Amino acid sequence: MAAKAPDSGGSGEILPITPSLSETTSGVTAASQSTQPPSSSSDVDTVYVPSYSRWFSWTDIDDCEVRSLPEFFNSKSSSKNPKFYIYLRNSIIKQYRDDHPRKISFTDVRRTLVSDVVSIRRVFDFLEYWGLINHSSSSSAKPLKWDEKSAGDASSEPPTTVKETAKRICNGCKSICSVACFVCDKEHNSKAYTYEKFKRVELSEESKKVWSEKETLQLMEAVMHYGDDWKKVATHVTGRTEKDCVSQFVKLPFGEQFVKESDSEDSLEAFDKIKGSADLESGGSDKEGSSPNKRMRLTPLADASNPIMAQAAFLSALAGTKVAEAAARAAVTALSDVDYEAEKNATGDPHRQDANANSGGDITNSERAWADAKSLIQKEEQEVEGAIKEIVEVEMKKIRDRIVHFEKLDLEMERSRKQLEDMKNLLFTDQLNIFFHTRKARKSEDRVDC
Amino acid sequence: MKALGSSGWKGPVKFRMPTAENLVPIRLDIQSEGQRYKDAFTWNPSDPDNEVVVFAKRTVKDLKLPSAFITQIAQSIQSQLSDFRAYEGQDMYTGEKIIPIKLDLRVNHTLIKDQFLWDLNNFESDPEEFARTLCKDLGVEDPEVGPAVAFAIREQLYEIAIQSVASARESRLSKKGRRGSDHGSASKASGLSMDLVKLFSFKSSVVRKRKDLDVYEPVVDLLTSEEVDALEAREERHAR
Numbered sequence: 001m002a003a004k005a006p007d008s009g010g011s012g013e014i015l016p017i018t019p020s021l022s023e024t025t026s027g028v029t030a031a032s033q034s035t036q037p038p039s040s041s042s043d044v045d046t047v048y049v050p051s052y053s054r055w056f057s058w059t060d061i062d063d064c065e066v067r068s069l070p071e072f073f074n075s076k077s078s079s080k081n082p083k084f085y086i087y088l089r090n091s092i093i094k095q096y097r098d099d100h101p102r103k104i105s106f107t108d109v110r111r112t113l114v115s116d117v118v119s120i121r122r123v124f125d126f127l128e129y130w131g132l133i134n135h136s137s138s139s140s141a142k143p144l145k146w147d148e149k150s151a152g153d154a155s156s157e158p159p160t161t162v163k164e165t166a167k168r169i170c171n172g173c174k175s176i177c178s179v180a181c182f183v184c185d186k187e188h189n190s191k192a193y194t195y196e197k198f199k200r201v202e203l204s205e206e207s208k209k210v211w212s213e214k215e216t217l218q219l220m221e222a223v224m225h226y227g228d229d230w231k232k233v234a235t236h237v238t239g240r241t242e243k244d245c246v247s248q249f250v251k252l253p254f255g256e257q258f259v260k261e262s263d264s265e266d267s268l269e270a271f272d273k274i275k276g277s278a279d280l281e282s283g284g285s286d287k288e289g290s291s292p293n294k295r296m297r298l299t300p301l302a303d304a305s306n307p308i309m310a311q312a313a314f315l316s317a318l319a320g321t322k323v324a325e326a327a328a329r330a331a332v333t334a335l336s337d338v339d340y341e342a343e344k345n346a347t348g349d350p351h352r353q354d355a356n357a358n359s360g361g362d363i364t365n366s367e368r369a370w371a372d373a374k375s376l377i378q379k380e381e382q383e384v385e386g387a388i389k390e391i392v393e394v395e396m397k398k399i400r401d402r403i404v405h406f407e408k409l410d411l412e413m414e415r416s417r418k419q420l421e422d423m424k425n426l427l428f429t430d431q432l433n434i435f436f437h438t439r440k441a442r443k444s445e446d447r448v449d450c
Numbered sequence: 451m452k453a454l455g456s457s458g459w460k461g462p463v464k465f466r467m468p469t470a471e472n473l474v475p476i477r478l479d480i481q482s483e484g485q486r487y488k489d490a491f492t493w494n495p496s497d498p499d500n501e502v503v504v505f506a507k508r509t510v511k512d513l514k515l516p517s518a519f520i521t522q523i524a525q526s527i528q529s530q531l532s533d534f535r536a537y538e539g540q541d542m543y544t545g546e547k548i549i550p551i552k553l554d555l556r557v558n559h560t561l562i563k564d565q566f567l568w569d570l571n572n573f574e575s576d577p578e579e580f581a582r583t584l585c586k587d588l589g590v591e592d593p594e595v596g597p598a599v600a601f602a603i604r605e606q607l608y609e610i611a612i613q614s615v616a617s618a619r620e621s622r623l624s625k626k627g628r629r630g631s632d633h634g635s636a637s638k639a640s641g642l643s644m645d646l647v648k649l650f651s652f653k654s655s656v657v658r659k660r661k662d663l664d665v666y667e668p669v670v671d672l673l674t675s676e677e678v679d680a681l682e683a684r685e686e687r688h689a690r
Contacts, residue, residue: 107508107513112597119494
C-alpha cells in the first residue's frame with residue numbers, strides 16, 4: 001500500500017508496536033494500540049513507531065522503500081539486491097531496538113555491517129526519516145524537573161494542556177494551575193518527557209486569551225517565513241502552542257498585516273471578492289478546506305503555486321485597500337454584467353432578468369421552474385455542441401489520414417516512373433551497342449571480302 | 451601443457467577490484483590534538499564526492515571528535531580514492547591466479563586466524579558475502595568482526611591487483627613483442643599464485659595434504675580483557 005511520506009510536522013499518531021519475529025532480547029511488550037499514553041508502563045521496553053511507518057514489516061519490502069532507495073532494486077549490481085537491503089535494514093533496526101531507548105548513531109551501525117559505508121548511510125537515513133529508528137526517544141530518562149506549581153513525574157500520566165476549560169488543571173497534582181504551568185505539545189510518548197520539551201506558559205487570564213502586539217508580530221513573521229509549518233511557527237512565537245497559533249491566525253483581521261489603516265472589515269470583503277473573481281477566472285484554486293477564507297487570503301502570498309492569486313494579492317497590497325476594494329467591486333460587477341449580457345442575448349427574455357435580480361429574494365415558483373428549465377436547456381445545448389465538435393474532429397482526422405495515404409501513393413508512382421525511365425535508358429544504350437557492333441561486324445566483313 | 455598454458459592467458463583487463471562490487475578498502479589513522487582515530491571500511495568509488503564530506507562530518511559527530519578531524523578524514527579518504535582512480539585507467543593481467551588469502555586480525559575481543567584460496571580471476575567474487583558466512587558459521591558474536599574480515603580480504607586483493615598492474619607495465623616496457631607465456635612465467639615467479647595445472651592434474655589429488663590442514667583451518671579465539679590490553683600494548687610498541 002502506498003504510504004505518504006511523513007510531513008515535517010510529525011503529526012502522525014504514535015502506535016506502539018511489537019516486531020512480528022520475537023528475536024529481540026529486551027522484552028518488547030505489546031501495549032494496546034491507543035493514542036493515550038500508557039498509565040503505568042515499563043517505559044524502557046515499549047518501542048513506539050509513528051503511524052506513518054505502519055507499513056514496516058520484517059520480511060517485506062514496501063513501495064516507499066523501493067522508491068527511496070532504488071539502488072537496491074534496479075539490479076544494476078548483483079550484490080545490491082533486495083535480500084541485501086533486508087539484511088541491512090533489519091540489522092540496523094534490531095541493533096537500535098536492542099539498545100533502546102538509546103539513540104543509535106550511524107557510526108555504531110556501519111562498524112557492524114558488512115557493506116560499503118555509503119549504502120549503509122542511505123538506509124540509515126531512510127529509517128531515521130521514517131521514524132523506525134531514533135524516534136523521539138530521549139537519550140536518557142531524565143527526571144522531570146517540575147516547577148513547584150505543577151508536580152508530576154515521568155511514570156505517571158503525562159500532563160496535557162486542557163484547552164477547553166478556562167482554568168487549567170494540572171494532570172499531575174490535579175489542582176488548578178495558578179502561576180504557571182508547563183506545557184508539552186509533543187506526542188504522548190512517555191519517553192519524550194524531558195525538561196526541555198516543556199514550554200513554560202505564564203497563566204494569567206488575559207495572556208491566555210489576548211494576544212499581545214509582540215506575539216502577533218511574531219506570528220505574522222513566522223507565517224511569512226514558514227507558511228504552513230505550524231510547528232515552526234509555534235516555536236517562533238514564544239509562549240504559544242500550535243493550536244493557539246492556528247486559531248489566532250485564523251481570527252486575525254487580514255488588513256493588519258499589510259495596511260496600516262484599520263480598515264479591517266472592508267479589506268476582508270475586498271479580498272473575498274478578489275478571491276471570488278480569481279476563482280471565476282482560474283476555475284477555482286484548491287486549498288485545504290479546513291481553514292476558513294482568512295487563511296486562504298494570506299497563504300496565497302506564501303504560496304507560489306497559485307500565481308494568479310499571488311499576483312492579485314500583491315497588486316491589491318500595492319494599491320491600498322480602498323482602491324483594491326473599488327477595483328474588485330468593479331471587476332465583479334463587470335463579470336456579472338458579461339454573464340448577464342450573454343444570457344440576455346441568448347434568450348432576450350425579461351423573466352430571466354427578474355430571476356437574476358431577485359436571486360435569493362422572493363421568486364415565485366413558476367419563475368423558478370422557468371429558470372431551471374432554462375439551465376437544463378443550456379446544458380443540453382452545450383452537450384450537443386460538444387458532440388458536434390467531436391464529430392468534426394473525427395472527420396478531420398479521417399481526411400488527414402486519407403491525404404497522407406494519397407501522398408504515399410503519389411511517392412510510389414514517382415518512384416516507379418523513375419524506374420521506368422531508367423530502364424528505358426538502359427534499353428536505349430543496349431540498342432546502341434548492338435547497332436555499333438553490327439556496323440563494325442559488317443564493316444569487317446566487307447573488308448575481308450574485298 | 452602448452453595448450454593449457456596459452457588458453458589460460460587472458461588479454462589485459464582494465465583495472466578494477468576483482469570482486470562483484472568494485473569497492474575500495476579505506477584505512478584511516480589520524481592523530482590530532484592528542485586524540486587518535488583509527489578506522490577501516492569499504493567505500494564505493496562511484497559514489498559522488500560530496501559523500502566524503504558528509505561521511506566525515508557524520509563520523510566526527512557520532513564519535514564526538516574535535517572538528518579538526520573532519521578535513522583530515524575527508525582528505526585522507528579523498529587521497530586514497532584518487533590513488534585507486536589513478537590505477538583505474540590502466541591494464542592489469544589476471545591470468546589463472548589462485549592466491550592464498552591470510553587473515554590474522556583482532557577485533558575487540560575476538561581473534562581470527564585463517565587462510566584460504568581465492569580465485570583472482572573470478573570477478574563475481576564477494577568478500578562481504580564471504581565475511582558474513584564466515585562469522586555466521588563460526589558463531590562469532592561480535593558484529594564488528596564481519597566488516598573487519600571483509601576489509602582484510604579486500605585490502606589483500608587490492609594489493610595484488612596493484613601488483614599485477616605494475617607487472618603488466620613492466621612486461622610491456624621490457625618485452626615489447628612476446629607477451630603471453632612470458633607473462634605467465636612472470637606471475638609464477640611472483641610466487642603468490644598457484645599453478646592450477648599442477649594442482650589439478652591427474653597425478654595429484656584435490657585433497658589437501660596433511661601438513662597444510664592446520665594452516666588452512668580457521669581459528670577463532672575469544673580473549674579476556676587483560677589479554678586484549680597486553681596485545682594492544684605490544685602493538686603500540688611495535689608501531690613505535
